[in-house]
Amino acid sequence: MDKLRALQYFVAAAQERSFSGAARRLDVSVPAVARLVGALERSLGASLFERGPHGLTLTPDGAGYLEACRPVLEQVVAADEALRGATSRPRGTLVLGAPPILSQHCILPALPAFHARYPDIQVDVRTVDKPSAPGAEEAEVLVLYGWPMHPGFVQRRLASTRLLICASPGYWAANGVPKRPRDLEGHPCLLFRDQEGTVLDLWEHERGGEREAAAVSGWLVSSHRDVILDAAIAGMGVARFTDLTVRGPVESGQLVPVLVDWESKHAPPISLLYRASQRRLPRVRHFIEFVVELFGRLEAQRAPQLAVKLEAERPHWYRRRHGRASATPRDRE
Numbered sequence: 001m002d003k004l005r006a007l008q009y010f011v012a013a014a015q016e017r018s019f020s021g022a023a024r025r026l027d028v029s030v031p032a033v034a035r036l037v038g039a040l041e042r043s044l045g046a047s048l049f050e051r052g053p054h055g056l057t058l059t060p061d062g063a064g065y066l067e068a069c070r071p072v073l074e075q076v077v078a079a080d081e082a083l084r085g086a087t088s089r090p091r092g093t094l095v096l097g098a099p100p101i102l103s104q105h106c107i108l109p110a111l112p113a114f115h116a117r118y119p120d121i122q123v124d125v126r127t128v129d130k131p132s133a134p135g136a137e138e139a140e141v142l143v144l145y146g147w148p149m150h151p152g153f154v155q156r157r158l159a160s161t162r163l164l165i166c167a168s169p170g171y172w173a174a175n176g177v178p179k180r181p182r183d184l185e186g187h188p189c190l191l192f193r194d195q196e197g198t199v200l201d202l203w204e205h206e207r208g209g210e211r212e213a214a215a216v217s218g219w220l221v222s223s224h225r226d227v228i229l230d231a232a233i234a235g236m237g238v239a240r241f242t243d244l245t246v247r248g249p250v251e252s253g254q255l256v257p258v259l260v261d262w263e264s265k266h267a268p269p270i271s272l273l274y275r276a277s278q279r280r281l282p283r284v285r286h287f288i289e290f291v292v293e294l295f296g297r298l299e300a301q302r303a304p305q306l307a308v309k310l311e312a313e314r315p316h317w318y319r320r321r322h323g324r325a326s327a328t329p330r331d332r333e
Contacts, residue, residue: 001036001039001040001043002036003040004073004076005036006036006037006039006040007040007069007072007073008026008073009022009026009028009032009033009036009037009040010037010040010048010065010066010069011066011069011070011073012025012026012033013033013037013049013056014048014049014056014058014062014066015137015138017055017056017057018055018056019033019034019037019056037049044061044065046059046061046062046065047059047061047062048061048062048065049062071275071277074275074277074278075277077281079280089118089119089120090118090120090121090282090283090286091120091121091283092120092121092122092281092283093121093122093123093124093283094121094122094123094124094140094141094283094284094287095124095126095138095139095140095141096123096124096125096126096139096140096141096142096143096287097126097127097128097133097135097136097138097139097141097142097143097144098125098126098127098128098142098143098144099127099128099129099144099145099225100127100224100225100226101225101226101229101245102143102144102145102245102270103125103127103143104226105244105245105246105247105248106244106245106270106294106295106298107125107143107291107294108125110290110294111123114287114290117286117290118283118286121283121286121287123287126138126139128142128144129144129145129195130144130146130148130195131144131148131149131150131152131153131273132150133195140274140275140278140281140283140284140287141272141273141274141284141287141288141291142271142272142273142274143158143270143271143272143273143291144270144271144273145242145268145269145270145271146268146269146271147268147269147271148271148273150273152275153273153274153275154273154274154275154276154279155271155272155273156271156272156292157269157270157271157272158269158270158271158272158291158292158295159244159269159270159295159296159298159299160267160269160270160299160308161242161243161244161267161268161269161270161308162242162243162263162264162267162302162306162308163203163240163241163242163243163263163264163266163267164240164241164242164243164246164250164257164260164306165178165184165203165238165239165240165257165258165259166232166238166239166240166241166246166249166250166255166256166257166258167187167232167235167237167238167239167255167256167258168232168233168234168235168254168255168256169253169256170235171235171236171237171238172256172258174235175187177258178258178259180212180259181203181204181205181212181213181214181259181262182212182213182214183214184203184214184216184238185214185215185216185217187216187218187237187238188217188218188219188220188236188237188238189201189203189216189217189218189237189238189239189240190218190220190222190228190231190232190236190237190238190239191216191217191218191220191221191222191228192221192222192223192225192228192239192240193221193222193223194223195223198324199221199324200240201215201216201217201324202214202215202216202324203216203240203264204264204265204266205259205262205263205264206262206263206264206265207261207262207263212262216238218237218238219237220236220237225241225245228241229241229245229246229249232255233249233254233255241255242267242268242270243302243306244270244295244298244299244302247298247301260305260306263308263309267308270295272288272291272292274288
């Protein structure tokens with residue numbers, strides 16, 4: 001039995017949850033995958049998968065074996081590709097996981113430059129909003145909002161953000177501009193539900209040591225930031241966005257920020273995550289360098305009046321599961 005190939009087939013089958021999916025990924029036949037995984041199970045004297053009508057499910061032994069052998073396999077693949085990359089152009093598929101609003105408004109506009117520099121690297125962009133989300137396991141690089149924590153990834157801060165209170169020019173003309181944060185409680189706000197299911201309806205601000213919070217409400221709630229963005233541009237209400245993702249709509253006049261002299265201490269930073277074992281892969285190394293350079297440039301282009309003065313703090317409602325941020329006791333941490 002080719003042990004290395006058996007491990008590759010096993011890991012692919014675990015990630016795809018089927019032998020057929022693993023075969024498609026590896027461009028081999030389904031019987032070849034099933035046969036080699038079966039040989040691996042016999043050599044171990046343990047069943048790695050439960051076979052069912054809806055696909056494969058890892059057994060407890062299989063889950064433990066996957067955790068143990070995946071880093072070894074990644075190191076072998078990384079060593080092979082690093083050696084090949086030393087004598088050839090970087091190539092292969094780079095799997096990126098990120099929230100759609102970051103992919104679309106920050107990363108995508110810069111990808112043509114990356115492609116021009118590394119034409120043999122294909123970028124596979126997937127929707128991921130936290131390290132434990134479906135799809136994160138397959139990602140080689142994650143670019144995420146907030147304070148992600150996962151022992152399987154190396155993490156570094158890419159950029160700080162400002163939270164901007166925005167609406168369309170027509171909305172402000174028809175409904176008036178708030179003078180203080182608490183005035184937002186009189187406006188229909190477009191609310192975001194985070195990856196844990198919490199509706200972010202507590203908008204806290206600070207100005208020169210003065211703090212003020214608004215428990216806002218509204219008729220539209222969504223877990224998709226682009227839905228909120230489209231609704232705000234259409235004049236449906238007031239919304240809150242990180243400054244780096246709405247630079248285009250603000251510069252074009254589609255959105256007008258207000259209360260810019262107030263700042264939120266809970267503006268989520270943007271973080272980069274990757275596995276240490278994959279850092280040596282040329283495509284991963286070059287993409288990390290590209291992303292670090294990109295967000296450094298975006299921060300440098302920030303307007304002076306939007307300079308980040310407060311160190312971002314994890315809010316007291318962070319990681320609350322479901323409910324509303326405004327309903328979370330402040331002593332829950």
